[in-house]
Amino acid sequence: MNDKAMNPADAPLYPIREVSRLTGVNSVTLRAWERRYGLIRPQRTPKGHRLYARDDIARIERILQWLGRGVPVSQVRDLIDQPETATPAPDTESGDWDSQRQQLIAAVEALDLSRLEALFNQSLALYPVNVALAELWHPALAQLEEAWGDKLGAGLQRSLLEAFLRTRVGTRLYHANHVARGPRLLVSRLPEETHQLGSLLLALAASHEGYRVVLLDDAPPLNELSLAVDRLHIAAVVLVSAQAERSELMRRQLPRLAEQLAIPVCLAGPVTRIRAADLENSGLETLGEDPVQSASRLGPLLSH
Known part of the structure; x- marks a missing residue:
């Protein structure tokens, strides 16, 4: 599914500052999730500014839910990309928190x-x-x-x-x-x-x-x-x-x-x-x- 199908032309798009306000996740963290782990993929304006759709915001909220359950960020992508009905409960002890x-x-x-x-x-x-x-x-x-x-x-x-x-x-x-x-x-x-x-x-x-x-x-x-x-x-x-x-x-x-x-x-x-x-x-x-x-x-x- 391409970005246009996922985000119709008339769907609202939000700049990173507004997404940070709505989700409580600061802009530095949002950029790190995108660059280092590919957790979110915002659209870009011609000048390169990030724009987030409602689906992106919902995805960020799911990321926060997994992090709140003790899942390290390195494991979150595999979890949120699975269908919810098929997502197993994570074994947080096997994560990298102890290593950190x-x-x-x-x-x-x-x-x-x-x-x-x-x-x-x-x-x-x-x-x-x-x-x-x-x-x-x-x-x-x-x-x-x-x-x-x-x-x-x-x-x-x-x-x-x-x-x-x-x-x-x-x-x-x-x-x-x-x-x-x-x-x-x-x-x-x-x-x-x-x-x-x-x-x-x-x-x-x-x-x-x-x-x-x-x-x-x-x-x-x-x-x-x-x-x-x-x-x-x-x-x-x-x-x-x-x-x-x-x-x-x-x-x-x-x-x-x-x-x-x-x-x-x-x-x-x-x-x-x-x-x-x-x-x-x-x-x-x-x-x-x-x-x-x-x-x-x-x-x-x-x-x-």
Whole structure:
């Protein structure tokens, strides 16, 4: 079937910017899917600009469905080109996600910044941010956290990775905040959390959901948060930690803060599991440990 038969002359065609808005897939990723994997084949204007038909948009949505089920992009074409009734459920464990995670871990352990840069750029070019976080970055960082412990060189590996991600995520937040129209979030760590990896991933996930993210490097004094909320027009505060944190903070100071502020005060990271009993009826909103799920749970809290 030729392109004209698939896309009649009177069928609407959409430029890449509009397709990105409709599907949530950025233009860099759409071009990568086309060039590297042949997943989509838009028409071209005489000047070479891409134009997408409704069938292309439906195909992009099917691609997103497979990616959301954990299928690596390299396997998606074979799946979407099969009739739906004949498409088997994918064995995602046989895909290349594990290989990508091991490559990422190896790059961190080898302190290989060039490889780390390539893996970061590749993952966010080929996949929507939430998929890259859920399938690659969050599980790889969890494996690294388990392996680090008191291992020689672990401190240097963690510091290098944090510095790398702080720069890359910060750049993405800067540009995303200029075009986002969602509520503004303040994301920071709690006092006893000495590392920033958790808050960086959550900030990136929240930005993908359309929020404008103010990311603080250090835990702010609790008595200054009300000032930050007022001056920065914050719609929700998200505090991240992988530590148990002090009992006084968890049982008294944070619940008191939640009472004082007229916006949701949310906790994310392993602290929500560690302190689950203390957080019941505390007035604090718990988002969980997974950054993508945490970001998605903000929606209902901010829609009231």
